[in-house]
Amino acid sequence: MIKSILGTSAIALVAALPALAQEVDRTDWPTSFTVGTASQGGTFFVYGSGYANLISEELGVTGGAEVTGGPMQNMALVHTGEAAMGMTTMGPAQVSIQGKSPLAPGLEMTNVCAHFPMYETPFHAVALSSSGITALSEIPAGSRIGFGPAGSTGDTYFPEMMTALGIEYERRNGGWNDLGGQLQDGLIDVIGFAAGVPIPQVAELEASNDVNIIEFTAEEQALMTSLFPVSNFDIPAGTYASLTEPARAVSMWNFAIVNCDLPESFVYEATRVIMEDNARMMQIHSSAATTVFENWDKNTVIPWHPGAARWFTENGATISADMIK
Known part of the structure; x- marks a missing residue:
């Protein structure tokens, strides 16, 4: 076993x-x-x-x-x-x-x-800017979302969060490096990250792509904290090159x-x-x-x-x- x-x-x-x-x-x-x-x-x-x-x-x-x-x-x-x-x-x-x-x-x-x-592990999503996705509510139905390795924190909770927000998706798993490559190649549409920031893979994506750091709205935060063992969290401005203002997220302690x-x-x-x-x-x-x-x-x-x-x-x-x- x-x-x-x-x-x-x-x-x-x-x-x-x-x-x-x-x-x-x-x-x-x-x-x-x-x-x-x-x-x-x-x-x-x-x-x-x-x-x-x-x-x-x-x-x-x-x-x-x-x-x-x-x-x-x-x-x-x-x-x-x-x-x-x-x-x-x-x-x-x-x-x-x-x-x-x-x-x-x-x-x-x-x-x-x-x-x-x-x-703390913040939950936040990333998409290529070319996708036009700037908010969780803008993720199209049936989008392919990578949630990290099977059984990881992201894979355990992020899919449930998406379901709670009424987002329909196709679930994809893999290591962060692998998912980053799939996002660049158009094989997936969004990555739902759950990891301490700054996440190395996001910085690597930014080095060769325009990306959108997708935050939670205040209303989405309130729903997440009512349903899951998470708390409100702000990803500081400057954590990533493309993040010019703090981004709302939810987080869990490690x-x-x-x-x-x-x-x-x-x-x-x-x-x-x-x-x-x-x-x-x-x-x-x-x-x-x-x-x-x-x-x-x-x-x-x-x-x-x-x-x-x-x-x-x-x-x-x-x-x-x-x-x-």
């Missing part, structure tokens, strides 16, 4: 040199680790590859990024232990813990623990996750490395601006790993006992 979940995910491992500032108990530490990310061309892959390398460099444990189908698959991989770490979004995390994941129906993924807050069986001291040190060097995290991806202590309380779904909880409580967080594994 695990192999069928993983598929043919690629694993890129990097060797690291020990860089611990002080001696810690390394009893039972893993000799290597992988971080489940998502498809190449998306924010998860860039962010996850970067923080895997950072932990490797600082703790001297070989680690790297693993290309996956995104948040839903990462929950499965981390639960089974096939990936020690990963990245997920609150919506997919909630349904996976409840045993409602489409990848493994009935399997309650309760061996997944929270590691640290990442950033958290890094770890297998609950990892040693407490290892997860504590990995948490310290990430949370105490935001400048390095910002070099990895600008979305890490929200990877800060103050956002620990954005997790209301995933129980904390004891090692991560120890770092956050030492720094002032108040985590209830029932939210620590």
